Amino acid sequence: MTRTASVCVALLLLGACEDKAKLAADEQRIQEQGRKIQEHAWAAAEQEQKARVQSTHQQAVAAAREAQANDVAQAKAALRADPTRFLKTSDLGFFDKGIINSYRQLSKLSVLNTSKFSVTAVRGEVDWTDAQGKLIGSTVISLTGALPAGDMKTLSTRDGTLQSGTLQGAATNAAVRFTSVDIVEAE
Numbered sequence: 001m002t003r004t005a006s007v008c009v010a011l012l013l014l015g016a017c018e019d020k021a022k023l024a025a026d027e028q029r030i031q032e033q034g035r036k037i038q039e040h041a042w043a044a045a046e047q048e049q050k051a052r053v054q055s056t057h058q059q060a061v062a063a064a065r066e067a068q069a070n071d072v073a074q075a076k077a078a079l080r081a082d083p084t085r086f087l088k089t090s091d092l093g094f095f096d097k098g099i100i101n102s103y104r105q106l107s108k109l110s111v112l113n114t115s116k117f118s119v120t121a122v123r124g125e126v127d128w129t130d131a132q133g134k135l136i137g138s139t140v141i142s143l144t145g146a147l148p149a150g151d152m153k154t155l156s157t158r159d160g161t162l163q164s165g166t167l168q169g170a171a172t173n174a175a176v177r178f179t180s181v182d183i184v185e186a187e
Helices: 003-081
Strands: 088-095 103-113 119-129 135-143 152-156 162-164 164-169 173-183
Touching: 003 152, 003 173, 088 173, 103 119, 103 135, 103 162, 103 173
Parallel strands: none
Antiparallel strands: 088 103, 103 152, 103 164, 119 135, 119 173, 135 162
16 A cells, blocks of 8 residues: 555544544533433423422412301301300299289390300390290390300399390290390401
């Protein structure tokens, strides 16, 4: 082989080597870019998952708040519709005003508020019955002051916390039935 031919072959091999080195460097650069793209994709997917979880959490919190508000509204509606269910009476005291005729008046009672709400302006009726349970008549009552949730108070005509009508008749028993309350709204 001639010297010129040897130089040409050497140059070709050198070019091929340079091309191989260039190809290897390009391949390494492409792999590095691919790794970076994959890392960005994973980070974006992770961010998206976090956003979905946060959104789901916010929706769950909002749904829980709405359910709680509905429960409170239903509890208030139940209290307003049937206060007797939540206001339990005991220790009824009576006063008989009559000498010739019998005049009965509820003079004291204790009331336990079993609801979750404080109430005021409690109004109701006393149903008076005879010894056989026959209804003789009803009188109106109202309670003064607030009755906090879970609290029991004793009210009386003597201290002005109980206003009670009088019934003329031979009643021997009484049952208190509450008809309305005002719920104290929290501020």
